Amino acid sequence: MKFEDKISEHEKRKSHALSMGGDEKLARVKAAGKLNARERIGYLMDEGSFLESGLFATSMLPEDRDSTPADGKVAGFGKIKGRMTAVVSNDFTVKGASSSPVNSNKMEHVKNVAAKNGFPVVFLGESTGARMPDIMGAKGIIGVNNNPRQYMRLRTNPWAAGVLGYCFGSATWYSAMADFTVMRKGSCLAVSSPRLVAMATKAKVDYEELGGWRLHTEITGLADLAVDTDEEALEAIQRYLSYMPQHANEAPPRVAVPEGSDALAEDILEIIPETSGKTYDVRKVIERVADKDSFFPLKARFAKTLVTGLARIDGRSVGIIANNPYFKGGAIDADACDKAISFLVQCDSYNIPIVLLVDQPGFLIGEEAEKRRIPGKVMNWLNALALCTVPKISIIMRKSYGLAVRNMGGSNNADEVAAWWSAEVSFMDPRSGVSVVHGVSYDENPEAYAQAMEEMSRDTSAYDLASINGARAVIDPRETRQYLKQMLEVYECGLSGGIGKHMLHNWPTGF
Structure with a gap:
C-alpha cells in the first residue's frame, strides 16, 4: 500500500x-x-x-x-x-x-x-x-x-x-x-x-x-x-x-405551536385573587400566556421578586419580565434591577421581543437598599430599557406604582401598553398615600379613612389610564395570550427582517 x-x-x-x-x-x-x-x-x-x-x-x-x-x-x-x-x-x-x-x-x-x-x-x-x-x-x-x-x-x-x-x-x-x-x-x-x-x-x-x-x-x-x-x-x-438566533443579524427561529396552547389561557382568572392585597405566583400566569411547556426561566433562584425567562408565543421566541407578588409582594430590590438589566441586554442583542407582565408596589426601600446602590441600578434599568430596540409590550395586570411604572414599560417606555380591567396605576399605593398625606388609619377613623381613600384612588383605574391613551387597550385577562399573539405579529419589524439595532450589545458582562 x-x-x-x-x-x-x-x-x-x-x-x-x-x-x-x-x-x-x-x-x-x-x-x-x-x-x-x-x-x-x-x-x-x-x-x-x-x-x-x-x-x-x-x-x-x-x-x-x-x-x-x-x-x-x-x-x-x-x-x-x-x-x-x-x-x-x-x-x-x-x-x-x-x-x-x-x-x-x-x-x-x-x-x-x-x-x-x-x-x-x-x-x-x-x-x-x-x-x-x-x-x-x-x-x-x-x-x-x-x-x-x-x-x-x-x-x-x-x-x-x-x-x-x-x-x-x-x-x-x-x-x-x-x-x-x-x-x-x-x-x-x-x-x-x-x-x-x-x-x-x-x-x-x-x-x-x-x-x-x-x-x-x-x-x-x-x-x-x-x-x-x-x-x-x-x-x-x-x-x-x-x-436563540444563530447570530445577531437574524431573527430567532419560529417553531410549531404545541397543540392545546390556546386553551391554557381559559382558566387564568382562577389564579388571580379578586382582593388586591392577596398574592399569587406569576409563573402560573406565564404558563398560560406562553405556548404550552415553552417557558424556560433564567436565574429563577436569584431575585425572586422578578421573573425572567425565555418562552414562545405563537411559535415566536419572546423574553418575559414579570413581577412576582408571591415574593415580597413583588417589590423590586437591587438584585431584581440587575436581573432585569442583564436580561434586557440579552434580548436586545439577539432580536428577542420583550413582554413585561406588571404587578409591582414600587422599589424596595430602606437602609439596605441604599447600601446596595439601588438609585443607580434603577437608572441603569431605565437606560437599558430605553436603549432596547426590540419590540416591548407591557401588560399591567394589577398594581403599578411610582417610578417603577416606567421600569416596567409604562409612560411610553414600551411600544405597546395594555391593562387588565383589574389594573391600578398611581404614584403610590392609595393606602400608603392616605397615611402620608392625611395621617389617618382605618382603625382610628373609618369614615375619614374611607373619604381619604376615595380621594387617593381617583383616576387610578385601567379605564382612567386608557382615557389618556396611557394604555392602548383594556383587556380581559383571558384575552392576554390572543392580544400578545396579534401584537407580536404587528411588531415583526418587517422593514429590518426582525433585526434590532443592538444598542446594548457591548453592555458590561457582569452586574
Whole structure:
C-alpha cells in the first residue's frame, strides 16, 4: 500500500491524541458519575457532526508534549439540532485542563471562527486555571494574554457555558461572560481554588462556600440554572440555544405551536385573587400566556421578586419580565434591577421581543437598599430599557406604582401598553398615600379613612389610564395570550427582517 508508513504513523498519533489522560483517569471520571470531555461533546452535538480543531496540539514544553494530548482542551465545530455550533470542552484528565499558550490559541480560533461566520459558542468548563510553569515570567504571561480582545464581549453570537466541575481561571471568565450559564451541583465557580485562597488570606473555605451552585444561583446570580448531572446541563444548553438566533443579524427561529396552547389561557382568572392585597405566583400566569411547556426561566433562584425567562408565543421566541407578588409582594430590590438589566441586554442583542407582565408596589426601600446602590441600578434599568430596540409590550395586570411604572414599560417606555380591567396605576399605593398625606388609619377613623381613600384612588383605574391613551387597550385577562399573539405579529419589524439595532450589545458582562 502506498504511504503505508505515513498512514501508520498518523493513526498512531491520532490514537494518542484521542487517549486523553489515559484509561485510569477516565475510569475515575466514569466512577464519579460524570462524562469526560469528549463524551460531553458527543452528548451535546448531533451524532457524527463534530469536526475537531487542534487535535494534535500539545504543550509547548518539550518534556510535556507526550503527556498533553490535545493540550487538555477539546475544541471544534458541530451541530446541535441541525444548527452549527462551536464548542470548547475542558479535559480535566490532562493536567487539570489548565490553560496554556497553545490551548488558549485553540479557544481563540474557534471563538473567532464562530463570530465571523455567525453561530453560537459553547464552553464546557472544568479547569484548575492557568498552567504553571508554562505561563510563569513575563514571557509566559504576555504569551497567554497577548490578544487584547480575548475577554471582550460584543454579543454578535450567543455564548452558553456549562460549569461541570471545578472551574478556576479562564473557565470562570468564560462562564461569567456567557449569555447562559448552567452549573452541575457539586461544581465550583471561582477566581482561585480554596487552596490558593487559604495561602493568600489564611482563611479556610471549602469549594461549596467559595463558589458552589447555591452561591451562584441564589446570591450572585452568575448562574442561570443548577442541575444534578452533566446530561441535564447539556440538555439545558441545547434548550437555551433553541430560542436563540444563530447570530445577531437574524431573527430567532419560529417553531410549531404545541397543540392545546390556546386553551391554557381559559382558566387564568382562577389564579388571580379578586382582593388586591392577596398574592399569587406569576409563573402560573406565564404558563398560560406562553405556548404550552415553552417557558424556560433564567436565574429563577436569584431575585425572586422578578421573573425572567425565555418562552414562545405563537411559535415566536419572546423574553418575559414579570413581577412576582408571591415574593415580597413583588417589590423590586437591587438584585431584581440587575436581573432585569442583564436580561434586557440579552434580548436586545439577539432580536428577542420583550413582554413585561406588571404587578409591582414600587422599589424596595430602606437602609439596605441604599447600601446596595439601588438609585443607580434603577437608572441603569431605565437606560437599558430605553436603549432596547426590540419590540416591548407591557401588560399591567394589577398594581403599578411610582417610578417603577416606567421600569416596567409604562409612560411610553414600551411600544405597546395594555391593562387588565383589574389594573391600578398611581404614584403610590392609595393606602400608603392616605397615611402620608392625611395621617389617618382605618382603625382610628373609618369614615375619614374611607373619604381619604376615595380621594387617593381617583383616576387610578385601567379605564382612567386608557382615557389618556396611557394604555392602548383594556383587556380581559383571558384575552392576554390572543392580544400578545396579534401584537407580536404587528411588531415583526418587517422593514429590518426582525433585526434590532443592538444598542446594548457591548453592555458590561457582569452586574
